[in-house]
Amino acid sequence: MxxxxxxxxxxxxxxxxxLIFPTNIDAALKIQQAFGDSDTHIEKIARLIQAEPLLAARIVAIANSVAYNRSGREIADVRSAVGRLGFRTLHALATAVVTRQFASMIAxxxxxxxxxxxxxxxxxxxxxxxxxxxxxxxxxxxxxxxxxxxxxxxxxxxxxxxxxxxxxxxxxxxxxxxxxxxxxxxxxxxxxxxxxxxxxxxxxxxxxxxxxxxxxxxxxxxxxxxxxxxxxxxxxxxxxxxxxxxxxxxxxxxxxxxxxxxxxxxxxxxxxxxxxxxxxxxx
Known part of the structure; x- marks a missing residue:
């Protein structure tokens, strides 16, 4: 062919x-889908993110970036990052992890x-x-x-x-x-x-x-x-x-x-x- x-x-x-999705994408998809549920609470979101080290690290990094940290006060935990960024930004970042993981298993x-x-x-x-x-x-x-x-x-x-x-x-x-x-x-x-x-x-x-x-x-x-x-x-x-x-x-x-x-x-x-x-x- x-x-x-x-x-x-x-x-x-x-x-x-x-569509054929890699098996390692499932956890990130669940997090991404959780943001579409209006009944999802911030504590649940924080727990889901903490279970995914890659996403957790990126969320803290984004929260400390110049674009989101106007006060200059650095934070170092997921719960605080979630509060600073808000659900819409977190949804975008969870989707970013899903997108990136499509090719993560390629050798x-x-x-x-x-x-x-x-x-x-x-x-x-x-x-x-x-x-x-x-x-x-x-x-x-x-x-x-x-x-x-x-x-x-x-x-x-x-x-x-x-x-x-x-x-x-x-x-x-x-x-x-x-x-x-x-x-x-x-x-x-x-x-x-x-x-x-x-x-x-x-x-x-x-x-x-x-x-x-x-x-x-x-x-x-x-x-x-x-x-x-x-x-x-x-x-x-x-x-x-x-x-x-x-x-x-x-x-x-x-x-x-x-x-x-x-x-x-x-x-x-x-x-x-x-x-x-x-x-x-x-x-």
């Missing part, structure tokens, strides 16, 4: 709801490298989307970060299936969006019970039409995606040898005027906040 046939087969299975070093680059890209997009929502588009920042965390979930699923389909991710992957990202992505997003507005924003990102000035959740996600210094390994256009996006020629997005500032100026002033959040998301 060649790569195109394998991709079509995986897409067809996903469209039928026949092949080349596939691991692709998964690591994809998460690096995701972390950059999430931190940028959070800032862009706050400073430029004025949409809800937590929803923007959540949308960014899940916008490449179809790619993570594809990487998780690659060991069963030798050669699936070899060579030029420019046709990935047209051949399967939408089908596979929609199926996984549906399984994760992603809200409709987030689904629509991810669809906007797939379509790639950025409105200027950016105003919607989709614009927020697409702008963050275009500004991310690390691109998806499934979309390797204009990248250098280390996976960083090369500078755009001609008029650049960062020269776009937002109020009395340029986008470049906003990004420069908020560099510490972006970096702090991005580093906390890298796991």
């Amino acid at each position: 060649d790569r195109v046939d394998a991709l079509k087969r995986i897409a067809a299975q996903a469209e039928r709801g026949e 092949d070093p080349q596939l691991q490298a692709k998964a690591s680059q994809l998460w690096e890209h995701t972390a950059h997009v999430a931190s940028l989307a959070h800032l862009i929502a706050q400073r430029i588009t004025l949409v809800d920042a937590e929803t923007a970060m959540f949308a960014a965390i899940v916008h490449e979930v179809g790619g993570f699923y594809l990487i998780s299936q690659a060991p069963s389909h030798p050669g699936l991710l070899d060579g030029d992957l420019a046709g990935w969006v047209e051949q399967g990202e939408r089908i596979i992505g929609r199926a996984v997003l549906k399984r994760l019970a992603v809200p409709e507005q987030v689904m629509e924003a991810v669809e906007d990102c797939w379509n790639g039409f950025l409105t200027l000035p950016p105003v919607t959740l989709g614009d927020t996600l697409l702008l963050a995606n275009q500004l991310a210094p690390v691109v998806s390994p499934l979309n390797q256009q204009r990248t250098d040898d280390e996976g960083r996006e090369e500078a755009l020629e001609g008029p650049s997005l960062i020269d776009h005027v937002v109020g009395d500032e340029t986008l470049a100026g906003i990004l420069e002033k908020s560099a510490e906040e972006i970096h702090s959040l991005m580093m906390a998301l890298r796991f």
Whole structure:
């Protein structure tokens, strides 16, 4: 079976709801689903998180990042972190763990490298989307970060299936969006019970039409995606040898005027906040 046939087969299975999740994802899924229950109490959430060391560590790190720790008072326990972040942010982080764990059991070093680059890209997009929502588009920042965390979930699923389909991710992957990202992505997003507005924003990102000035959740996600210094390994256009996006020629997005500032100026002033959040998301 060649790569195109394998991709079509995986897409067809996903469209039928026949998703194959790694067994180690179950615990993270239970936590993620708990946030969708309005009767879940903060103490139960804290206990669930404490049982997952990876998630617990990330939540404390996010709570201490510049984006969420305006007072400068560092905390060191999950219960305090839960109180500082709130359920919506915690839901996004639990979903991040689910997304990242799709490829956590892969042994092949080349596939691991692709998964690591994809998460690096995701972390950059999430931190940028959070800032862009706050400073430029004025949409809800937590929803923007959540949308960014899940916008490449179809790619993570594809990487998780690659060991069963030798050669699936070899060579030029420019046709990935047209051949399967939408089908596979929609199926996984549906399984994760992603809200409709987030689904629509991810669809906007797939379509790639950025409105200027950016105003919607989709614009927020697409702008963050275009500004991310690390691109998806499934979309390797204009990248250098280390996976960083090369500078755009001609008029650049960062020269776009937002109020009395340029986008470049906003990004420069908020560099510490972006970096702090991005580093906390890298796991």
